[in-house]
Amino acid sequence: MRMWNVDPRVMCNQHILGEHLEVHMFVNAIIAGKKLDGFIRNGKVEVRNLRTRHYQLVKQMEHLGMNHLSPLPVFTNPYVEDGEVDLKESLRTMAFRCFKCFVLQRLEAGVLVQLEKPERLWQEWKALQIDGEERYGKK
Ligand SMILES: [Zn+2]
Ligand SMILES: [Zn+2]
DSSP states (O other): OOOOOSOGGGSOHHHHHHHHHHHHHHHHHHHTTOOOHHHHHTTOOOGGGHHHHHHHHHHHHHHTTOOOOOOOOOOOOOOSSOOOOOHHHHHHHHHHHOHHHHHHHHHHTTSOSSSOOHHHHHHHHHHHHHHHHHHHOOO
């Protein structure tokens, strides 16, 4: 369970839906009185930004024509010490784990103007896999 916090435009549909669900899971955990200390310490959640993040993800879901039927419940942030998600780490991990996110990052960065060389991109992504698991964890 984690927040990626990256620009939703560089996230594939599966990652958008996944993070959206996890934002709900974090909020449900807070409402249920469960401790998020481990997630906070490991930079997996920014409790203060859960509501804003939910909004960003829902906006992108709507933009992509997906339905959103799950308003975020009301909750209060019980944490004084909050987490800090490392955006660069999020981007690297997503690019390693997910070919679609990798391609979207390249497009957004202007490295690609269009998807003209899918096989070259695939080779690049495959090369990432060689030592990626050590750095970014198993998929
Ligand atoms: Zn929702
Ligand atoms: Zn993805």
